[in-house]
Amino acid sequence: MPYVMVQIPNTPTPGSVPTSADVARLAGVSRATVSYVLNNTSAVRISEPTRRRVHEAAKELGYVPHAAARSLRAGHSRIVLMPSPAIPVGPLHSRFLSELQWAVSRLDYTVVQYGTLGLSGDDAARAWAELRPVAVLVPDTGTGPEAVAILKRAGARAVVTLGPETVEGAHALLMDQDEVGRAAGAHLLARGRRRIGVVVPEEPGLEGFSRPRLGGVRRALDGSGATVAPLPLAYTEESAARLAADWPAHGLDAVFTYNDEYAMLLMRALQDEGVRIPEDTALIGADDLMLGRLLRPRLSTVHIDLPSGRTIAELVDRAVRDPAGPPEIREVLGAAVVPRDST
Amino acid sequence: MPYVMVQIPNTPTPGSVPTSADVARLAGVSRATVSYVLNNTSAVRISEPTRRRVHEAAKELGYVPHAAARSLRAGHSRIVLMPSPAIPVGPLHSRFLSELQWAVSRLDYTVVQYGTLGLSGDDAARAWAELRPVAVLVPDTGTGPEAVAILKRAGARAVVTLGPETVEGAHALLMDQDEVGRAAGAHLLARGRRRIGVVVPEEPGLEGFSRPRLGGVRRALDGSGATVAPLPLAYTEESAARLAADWPAHGLDAVFTYNDEYAMLLMRALQDEGVRIPEDTALIGADDLMLGRLLRPRLSTVHIDLPSGRTIAELVDRAVRDPAGPPEIREVLGAAVVPRDST
DNA sequence: TTGAAAGCGCTACCAA
DNA sequence: TTGGTAGCGCTTTCAA
Numbered sequence: 001m002p003y004v005m006v007q008i009p010n011t012p013t014p015g016s017v018p019t020s021a022d023v024a025r026l027a028g029v030s031r032a033t034v035s036y037v038l039n040n041t042s043a044v045r046i047s048e049p050t051r052r053r054v055h056e057a058a059k060e061l062g063y064v065p066h067a068a069a070r071s072l073r074a075g076h077s078r079i080v081l082m083p084s085p086a087i088p089v090g091p092l093h094s095r096f097l098s099e100l101q102w103a104v105s106r107l108d109y110t111v112v113q114y115g116t117l118g119l120s121g122d123d124a125a126r127a128w129a130e131l132r133p134v135a136v137l138v139p140d141t142g143t144g145p146e147a148v149a150i151l152k153r154a155g156a157r158a159v160v161t162l163g164p165e166t167v168e169g170a171h172a173l174l175m176d177q178d179e180v181g182r183a184a185g186a187h188l189l190a191r192g193r194r195r196i197g198v199v200v201p202e203e204p205g206l207e208g209f210s211r212p213r214l215g216g217v218r219r220a221l222d223g224s225g226a227t228v229a230p231l232p233l234a235y236t237e238e239s240a241a242r243l244a245a246d247w248p249a250h251g252l253d254a255v256f257t258y259n260d261e262y263a264m265l266l267m268r269a270l271q272d273e274g275v276r277i278p279e280d281t282a283l284i285g286a287d288d289l290m291l292g293r294l295l296r297p298r299l300s301t302v303h304i305d306l307p308s309g310r311t312i313a314e315l316v317d318r319a320v321r322d323p324a325g326p327p328e329i330r331e332v333l334g335a336a337v338v339p340r341d342s343t
Numbered sequence: 344m345p346y347v348m349v350q351i352p353n354t355p356t357p358g359s360v361p362t363s364a365d366v367a368r369l370a371g372v373s374r375a376t377v378s379y380v381l382n383n384t385s386a387v388r389i390s391e392p393t394r395r396r397v398h399e400a401a402k403e404l405g406y407v408p409h410a411a412a413r414s415l416r417a418g419h420s421r422i423v424l425m426p427s428p429a430i431p432v433g434p435l436h437s438r439f440l441s442e443l444q445w446a447v448s449r450l451d452y453t454v455v456q457y458g459t460l461g462l463s464g465d466d467a468a469r470a471w472a473e474l475r476p477v478a479v480l481v482p483d484t485g486t487g488p489e490a491v492a493i494l495k496r497a498g499a500r501a502v503v504t505l506g507p508e509t510v511e512g513a514h515a516l517l518m519d520q521d522e523v524g525r526a527a528g529a530h531l532l533a534r535g536r537r538r539i540g541v542v543v544p545e546e547p548g549l550e551g552f553s554r555p556r557l558g559g560v561r562r563a564l565d566g567s568g569a570t571v572a573p574l575p576l577a578y579t580e581e582s583a584a585r586l587a588a589d590w591p592a593h594g595l596d597a598v599f600t601y602n603d604e605y606a607m608l609l610m611r612a613l614q615d616e617g618v619r620i621p622e623d624t625a626l627i628g629a630d631d632l633m634l635g636r637l638l639r640p641r642l643s644t645v646h647i648d649l650p651s652g653r654t655i656a657e658l659v660d661r662a663v664r665d666p667a668g669p670p671e672i673r674e675v676l677g678a679a680v681v682p683r684d685s686t
Numbered sequence: 687t688t689g690a691a692a693g694c695g696c697t698a699c700c701a702a
Numbered sequence: 703t704t705g706g707t708a709g710c711g712c713t714t715t716c717a718a
Contacts, residue, residue: 017475017496017497017498018496019694019695019696020695020696020697021695021696029704029705030704030705030706031695031696031697031705031706032697032698032704032705032706032707033703033704033705035696035697035698036697036698036704039697041697041698043698044698044703044704045703046703046704047703047704050703050704062492062493062496062497064469064472064473064493064496064497065473065695065696066415066473066475066694066695066696067411067473067474067475068410068411068412068414068415068420068474068475068694068695068696069411069415069694069695069696069697069710070695070696070697071411071696071710072409072411072412072415072694072695072696072709072710072711072712073695073696073697073698073709073710074696074697074710075710077411084441084444084456091434094437098427098458101427101458102458102460105458105459105460106460110457111457111458112455112456112457113427113455113456113457113458114453114454114455114456115441115444115445115448115454115456116448117445117448117449126407129407130407130408130409130410131410131411132360132409132410132411149405150405150407153360153361153405153407154360154405154407155360235633237636237637261633261634264634264637265633265637268637268639290578290604290608291604291607291634293580294580294607294608294611296611362710362711362712363711363712363713364711364712372688372689373688373689373690374689374690374711374712374713375688375689375690375691375713375714376687376688376689378712378713378714379688379713379714382713384713384714386714387687387688387714388687389687389688390687390688393687393688408711408712409710409711409712411710411711411712412694412710412711412712412713413711413712413713414694414712415693415694415695415696415710415711415712416693416694416711416712416713416714417694417712417713418694
């Protein structure tokens, strides 16, 4: 007796999430009309009374459209995926990322920061691809051409990498940390320093930044006869004290500290050991944080110029609109020394 | 002549995103079988050769399932939504948030950080609801009972607020900033200080933290006869210099600086003016950042004890599994003074 | 062991 | 101006 099981069609099952069909029933119109009204479809004219009834029904039920259903139907989403960086990221970088996120949202994309855990490379890319993002903004390294292909194949119209190197098939915002080291090295050289230490953080995950910064110093000093000594340093007072304790043995007259935070750490340890800055050892940081201005002597630093979020958001938008266009490769990291009193 | 338009069924349209139907065609099986194989459905036994054919076809096509379609069919998602805080968030809080994000991912949820822009209160809630998250972790204030109702109605099985107050219908991780001020105030009082300044950052968006911290100091001093003076301060050297310049006029013998960063700013300005710390003025910060240990005198601070991400992730998971359970209200912010040399 | 088919919620085409 | 309806990609019940 199947006929007794036929559901009464105008009972908007209570306790359940309301759908556009529920709205339609309550307003006494078709689902199509509901869709037209709620999306302000301009191709179709709906009478004012009908509009009102639909709006009222939607409000009464607390109707909220189902994004997944909508994008399934549409065949594409407006999701811009920003996998959150796996590495501990400094204040400068994290400010940059949130500004970027904000700017992309302004362009009417849905920014989704997706924490991909453990999975690496292509597995991560596959996980991202499941969301069918229209664009992916990859802040990390470790993303190869294969991953880009996976994303493209899943319908991503643009993949943009933010990092030190370009990846085949993706747009690139090149942030060449090398430049930071180069600027610091050149500055110290100009100040007459010849035996230059470079702090290399021991914290895992920072190699992507620290190695090129070290390399940059080397490059700046190339042919000058000046020497470079890498100085492993953990972000703890003990580690800094240890390094400072046999500072004289290193025979260094200058040190580039990776960034301002390590600079503060090392400056304190050196001063506690009686090392005079800048007389005995010149010291320069990077990132131009406020804290550098508050140190005594005031900290020389490398100011890093990152593009505005808006600029990048526009690049993403352009890439999405014209997926066939050539990959845009842009050098976006400017490094300029801010000389203060520590060098 | 409709029959000439019938599509040849085994042409996996190239250039388009492969679907499970494409995989099925290539493997010579039905879509059902593909689903069984790729999801390892245990209720159904598929022969080994068939499994292999399906897997190979999927790999060859670069097939990635469509998350939206899947959750539409399933009727629910595993999305845990974490609206990113609209306010500029300090290093302590941001570390906490990313640890939390990580822990929730471990439990096999898809953590989505969603930047909701401008929209406030119920509008934001509606935007979040479109994603049909299984749970929402709201870090900001400004979310009322209405917003919670909207999310629940859209199928969210748990809404958890992280903030100073509980919201009807939502679980709450109470982070009572009041406690931070109270601890600082009590400490200064115990140190014999009687005229206590409290730095109130002028940066917008911080009121939610600064007001209760100020209130906490007031509460600690209540009935002691000690006085409290709010000190507006912007995070700039100029602002700090201005405040320090007429420091004697304030006649304060202690100051609670909101957090360690403002502490560093003000300490420097005061020292530049010749104010002796702690002799003339005791100074205490909050957050127990590394930089406090590097200041001279070493900075006394209020250490803030936040729960581990794992703890909270488990709370979320429990709430999702038992949506009918009573809202869990948990006081999670521990504040303890770390006395060092500045007080 | 496998396949056919219904249907999740939505939009857009076509007809009325 | 409005309604009927197909179909986006997927899973799952039922039948074979």
